[in-house]
Amino acid sequence: MFLQNISLLNYKNFSDVNFEFDTKINCFVGNNGIGKTNMLDAIYHLSFGKSYFNPIATQNIKHGADFFVIEGNFMLNEREEKIVCSLKRNVKKIIRRNGKTYERLADHIGLLPLVIISPADRDLIIEGSDTRRKFMDGVISQSDRAYLQSLMNYQKVLAQRNALLKYFAANHTFDPGTLSIYNDQLHSYGQEIYEKRANFIEKFEPIFQEQYKLISGESEDVSLVYNSRLHEAELSELLTSNIERDRALQYTSVGIHKDDLDFQIGEYPIKKFGSQGQQKSFLIALKFAQFHFLKALVNTTPILLLDDIFDKLDEHRVAHIITLVEDKNFGQIFISDTHAERTEKIIKEIHQTYKIFPLK
Known part of the structure; x- marks a missing residue:
């Protein structure tokens, strides 16, 4: 499974953006506060119908706007899946799959398996x-x-x-x-x-x-x-x-x-x-x-989101992670990092195709 592209409208700090992704590795790089984690959260939103970082749904709407829309096109088991997640203030959140609205958001869970690794995971401890x-x-x-x-x-x-x-x-x-x-x-x-x-x-x-x-x-x-x-x-x-x-x-x-x-x-x-x-x-x-x-x-390779983990780990552990994700068992990976040069150096060691998206 992989995400082909995504478009965001009034989502967090993004007014209107579109990205076309590589089937293997995609990196969002830029200074802190620029929206790298927000991009990963938008992908998470398409999978789970909610934010990983902010449980208050309306706070994911861009300041000054009345709604947000996230749209993504996935390739899942050789078929295309178009997922649209939208929220308007004072209106129930809507998730559509290939144009059809889910009656219950819970029915969407499990369709698009995804795992995120983030500094926020420390809350688990x-x-x-x-x-x-x-x-x-x-x-x-x-x-x-x-x-x-x-x-x-x-x-x-x-x-x-x-x-x-x-x-x-x-x-x-x-x-x-x-x-x-x-x-x-x-x-x-x-x-x-x-x-x-x-x-x-x-x-x-x-x-x-x-x-x-x-x-x-x-x-x-x-x-x-x-x-x-x-x-x-x-x-x-x-x-x-x-x-x-x-x-x-x-x-x-x-x-x-x-x-x-x-x-x-x-x-x-x-x-x-x-x-x-x-x-x-x-x-x-x-x-x-x-x-x-x-x-x-589920017999589908989940998408993996790595949020700012290279900045929080020593070289020894980063090297171990690189060895793991270089394995053919992994599919599409999304990475956020503050240092473009460091990111490119690390992902070149994985020997997979990649794209880097500088955010400003």
């Missing part, structure tokens, strides 16, 4: 469990549409159960019959999600460990530990045994929405015990593992 759950869910959802639907159903029922708990507290009442309906639904969706997450980690971790050794060139043990209360008991039992606590808190305190993915080096959290270099290698290995995991499942 330093932020709370929600960030790491989103990583798991994002990888699984790209290859399992039923999983994404179960996740959406779970969140809907969870919101309803939390609203009911608040209602009970505000009105000094309690109806176990109504609550049990939500418990049954949460259990059904939650158990399915839990089992798929556990299965995912079991298959994903060996790929990740292999990538870490290739990138770091080091032999320390790293691991991904799926942390869930559902290891102890089924969700229906946890909901029943924690009902008094939930009533006091006025929200649901147990369930797959509380799961976490522990990042470990040796047997210790990499957040506290990993060096800066080890943390960088860990995150890049995580994303390269995502790339290989997706490619094997």
Whole structure:
């Protein structure tokens, strides 16, 4: 799969631009703040229907404008796919595939597999469990549409159960019959999600460990530990045994929405015990593992976005990454960098066709 061209209208700092891409390597170069990362985010937007960096959709509209439009033409399994993503203020976002509007944005997820590696990925280490759950869910959802639907159903029922708990507290009442309906639904969706997450980690971790050794060139043990209360008991039992606590808190305190993915080096959290270099290698290995995991499942080579990573890595790790992406297993790659000369020197070592786009 590759992106043939893209056009942006009123997207972030771009008024009206068009680019034709190489099928292998494409580099956006220029000073900080010029829009290099925004270009990568536009490509991400076409794949996921949202920004990787800013969850507030309207903030991706150029200042002073009322809308944005991103249009891209892809070649996917020898057929053309035209994707248009548009947003107007106070109007629901629209994604069109070959002229047809999706009824649900979720139906688009998985069509165009893509992996991004960015300095913002450090949030996976330093932020709370929600960030790491989103990583798991994002990888699984790209290859399992039923999983994404179960996740959406779970969140809907969870919101309803939390609203009911608040209602009970505000009105000094309690109806176990109504609550049990939500418990049954949460259990059904939650158990399915839990089992798929556990299965995912079991298959994903060996790929990740292999990538870490290739990138770091080091032999320390790293691991991904799926942390869930559902290891102890089924969700229906946890909901029943924690009902008094939930009533006091006025929200649901147990369930797959509380799961976490522990990042470990040796047997210790990499957040506290990993060096800066080890943390960088860990995150890049995580994303390269995502790339290989997706490619094997969907039988399509994902697009790879590398956002400003050459500026954040030492020469040793850059050399390892070059060795990896030179492999024929990789497809189209987009790179952003502040130094045009450095970028060209690095990509010449990959021995693939390329284009460089200076942004001013």
